Amino acid sequence: MLPEPLTDGPTANSDEGRPLTYYLPDLEYDPNIPTPEEFLGWQIGDWHISHDLQQAYMRALAASSDRITLEVIGHTYEQRPLLNLIYTTPENHGRLEELREMHVNWSSPNGGMSDGDLADVPGVLYQGYSIHGNEASGGNAAVMAAYYLAAAPMSEVGELLTNNIIVFDPCYNPDGFNRFASWANTHKNKNMTADGQDREYSEAYPRGRSNHYWFDLNRDWLPVQHPESQARIAQFHRWKPNILTDHHEMGTDATFFFMPGESTRVHPMTAPVNQELTARIGEYHSAALDRIGSLYYSGEGYDDFYYGKGSTYPDIFGTVGILFEQASSRGHLQESENGILTFPFTIRNQVTTALSTYEALENLHDDLLSYQxxxxxxxxxxxxxxxxxxxxxGRSRELADILARHGLPVQHGTSEEGEAYYVPKTPFSEAAFEPILEFEDSLFYDVSTFSLPMAFNLPYRQVSGGTPTDMRWTSYQMGEATAPFDRSRAEYAYFIPSNDYYSVRAIYELQDAGVRVKVSDQSFSINDGATEFGRGTAMVPVYGQEMSAEELHRIVTEVEDETGIDILTTNSGTVDAGGLMLGSRSAYQTLRKPEIALLIEGSTSSLDAGETWHLLDQRFGIPITKLPIDEVGSSDLSRYNTIIMPDGYYNRLDESVATALKEWMGRDKVFITVERAGTWAAKNGLANLTERKTSDPDSAITQRPYEKAERDRGGQVLGGSIYRTVADLTHPLLFGMKREEIPVFRSGTLLYEPAENIYATPVRYADEPLISGYSPRGFAQKAAGSAAVIVSGSRGGRTISFASNPNFRGFWYGTNRLFMNAIMFGTTINGSTVE
Incomplete structure (x- = not known):
């Protein structure tokens, strides 16, 4: 049963006293279960529920209903709990683990079950809401759906709960959800206005869409870089659901969307039957929305290509992922081309399709399990x-952790030649490893490729017959202990090898403890060649420090434990023949400790800024100042020796910003720009670079059909592909790198010409640059030979400009090593090599 049809239209607002039946069927609900209105003191839709109130209500439901087991599966960065409510019958709760194992074994190659067991296997639904915190109708609808499952009579939900288990995730993104609720409630009028220009409908930077570090969590299902995603993915693989739903919002003038999306934009690894089941589930949503008179659509606009978003990730594991998109009121009441859109109305549609999902799960139980x-x-x-x-x-271990999080049995191999990791070929690993260059469609809702080994710049190969016999293999466990460290105390100096991704972290931690650190721009060896060191090796002399040798050794030991790097020792200042002695000023430069300002707010991209903030704060333990860009002109910039300007829209940036940065620039200063920030820097005398023209309209085309216009525009967009670059490994930006070819992630068509100074373009695009993903016609040829990184500057400072984002979504480890090198080693770049 579903709610009755609308009698008051979509304009019913919070002052009209909506009953429970505005959202839910008119049933005899259990009076011992508190309704949302009884618990809150106001009806859902009157206000935006905060995460703490939502959580409190979920706990109240769990305490009053024997249909619920409540689990805390993790915590956000802001320490908000990530809750799951497990719904099934009281009898099933008595053997919940047995039922979970039965369900998991059903689709496991080693599960020991047969087709004849189908009737006994429970179906599983994972139902989640508001992964974008400012798409709030989902998280508010979750309150009503949770109440329905707890309080509806067994005559209504008994068969559903007897044959199935519902893993209910009321809020995918508590930090962003709470941020937005506070904004919307703070700016709500008693006499509500539907004027979209009211401040209620225009959030402040960084807005509530993202998590604490301003990441879009709906792009993190594949990278799993954040605690919210890590907890959710662990729960996904623990339960292996048959359906996963993801409740979102879209533009105010839209209606309501549910999967399937565009039929030509489905990843080729997704089974056709998946889309067939998606369409069959959609029939239940259509019927439900028809009943309440809501406008809706399906089969267009959205796609199922990128396995890193919530409605598509499940598809590569035999689960059916469903996306819901509700037109957003972005507050409480807004004008739209479909009439006045109210917050309660948006919630109602989300509740309605949550309930129609239960109906689909119940009726398609056997088909869903058979497909899985x-x-x-x-x-x-x-x-x-x-x-x-x-x-x-460091870098390879991080990739192994990601693969293990996705349920792959990772093996760690060792030999005299080095280390490796092995994972079996599954639909997921094939999709996450292999490049893709052929597409049925040229339009993508998100990126067109996502090869994990390429993101980490790690070589890989496909093998047959299991693990190769030329290495010793053991099962890999996340966080497993590293090899024993050489704890001996140095009499002369310590070395931090440059090959480890976390070497820059080790250097910073030593600097932060007051230790003087030098870096070598040459490779060398000691002990008659037994120990080799590459360019970028950091050297910590025992002599001249402001602490005793014993205290220095204690600090070094702590850094080893923190970073997992074995810091080596020497008792002599002499190296093997061919290398310069450790006291050489020409080979070793003293490193200054980075003092960093990251420009934010205004016209900066919050996503790009957040990626940088997360990289430095979480992964490298380096504190930064988040400096509003509009306040640069009035700030004391002398506190910083490094300023980072992320991508953004800078055409109207106040001139005072450029003036202040030019006055700040000087000796030992590093200014790092990403994408369009480099173009702005060049126009304002802070960088020396030139954009390469990429537009080349075909003058032979004089007319195209009107219906092709939107698709033609979309086909010119580079939404996300992987390109091959060639690097100068002798350059300080490449310290610690071993191979000249480096995969980089590209979105957008911004290109730079190589610098005129023949040393100032340390990374450039290869002659045949496209490795994987869709690229607009002719763009790869235009990109060939262009600059991926340019080093320029003025007044003795260094401006390091990245043509593409080296920190993409927090998991492009292969290029954010270059970014960290720019921060730590940028001042060591020889002035004669700067453009």
């Missing part, structure tokens, strides 16, 4: 992938 079993059993092979650690324990 077939998909996973047919995907079994004896092939696998070997990933070379590339001499970098």
């Amino acid at each position: 079993r077939e998909f996973n059993l047919e995907g079994v092979t004896s092939d696998g992938y070997v990933i070379d650690a590339d001499g970098d324990p």
Whole structure:
């Protein structure tokens, strides 16, 4: 049963006293279960529920209903709990773990179950809301859906809960959800206005869409860089649901969307039956929305290509992912081309489709389970992938952690030649490893490729027959102990090898403890060649420090434990023949401790700024000042020796910003720009670079059909592809890197011409640059030979400009090593090599 049809239209607002039946069917609900209105003192839709109130209500439901087991599966950065409510019958709760194992074994190659067991296997629904915190109708609808499952009579939900288990995730993104609720409630009028120009409908930077570090969590299902995603993905693989739903919002003038999306924009690894089931589930949503008279659409606008978003990630595991998109009131009441859009109305549509999902789960139980079993059993092979650690324990270990989070049994291999990792070839690993260059469609809702080994700049190969016999293999566990460290105390100096991704973190931690650190721009060896060191090796002399040798050794030991890097020792200032002694000023430069300001707010991209903030704060432990860009002209910039300007829209940036930055620039100063920030810097005398023209209209075309216009525009967009670059490994920006070819992630068509100074373009695009993903016609040829990084500057300072984002979504480890090198080693770049 569904709510009755609308009698008051979509304009019913919070002052009209909506009953429970505005959202839910008119049933005899259990009076022992508190309604949302009884608990809150106001009806859902009157205000935006904050996360703490939502959480409190979920706990109240769990305490009053024997249909619920409440689990805390993790915490956000702001320490808000991530709650799951597990719904099923009281009888099923008595053997919940047994039922979970039965469900998981059903689709496992080693599960020991047969097709005849189908009737006994429970279906599982993972139902989640508001991964974008300012798409609030989902998280508010979750309150009503949770009440319905707890309080509806068993005559209504008994069969659903007897045969199925519902993993209910009321809020995917508590930090962003709470941020937005506070904004919307703070600016609500008693006499509400529908004027979209009111401050209520225009959030302040960084807005509530993102999490604490301003990341879009709906792009983090594949990278799993954040605690919200890590907890959710662990729960996904623990339960292996048959359906996963993801409740979102879209533009105010839209209506309501549900999957399937564009049929030509489905990843080729997704089974056709998945889309068939998606369409069948959609029939239940259509019927439900018809009943209440809501406008809706399906089959257009959205796609199922990128496995890093919530409605598509499930598809590569035999689960059916469903996206819901509700037109957003972005507050409480807004004008739209479909009439006045109220917050309660948006919630009602989300509740309605949550309930129609239960109906679909109940009626399609056998088909969903059969599909899941077939998909996973047919995907079994004896092939696998070997990933070379590339001499970098930190970077390769991080990739192994990601693969393990996705349920892959990772093996760690060692030999005299080095380390490697092995994972079996599954539908997921194939999709996450292999490049893709052929597409049915040229339009993408998100990126067109996402190869994990390429993101980490790690070589890999496909093998047959399991793990290769030329290495010793053991099961890898996340966070496993590293090899024992050489704890001996140095009499002369300590060395931090440059090959490890976290070497810059080790250097910073030493500097922060007051230790003087130098860096070598040459490779060398000691002990008659037994120990080799590459360019970028950091050297910590025992002599001349402001602490005793014993205290220095204690600090070094703590840094080893913190970073997992084995810091080596020497008792002599002499190296092997061919290298310069450790006291050489020409080979070793003293590093200054980075003091960093990151420009934010105004016209900066909050996503790009957040990626930088997260990288430095979480991964490298380096404190930064988040400096509003509009306040640069009035701030004391002398506190910083490094300023980072992320991508953004800078055409109207106040001149005082450029004036202040030019006055700040000087010796030992590093200014780092990303994408369009570099163009702005060049126009304002802070960088020396030139954009390469990419527009080249075909003058032979004089007319195109009107209906092709939107698709033609979309086909010119580079939404996300992987390009090959060639690097100068002798340059300080490449310290610690081993191979000249480096995959970089590109979005957008901004290109730079190589610098005239023949040393100032340390990374450039290869002659045949496209490795994987869609690229607009002719763009790869235009990109060939262009600059990926340019080093320029003025007044003795260095401006380091990245043509593409090196920190994309927090998981492009292969290029954010260059970014960290720019921060730590930028001042060591020889002035004669700067453009």
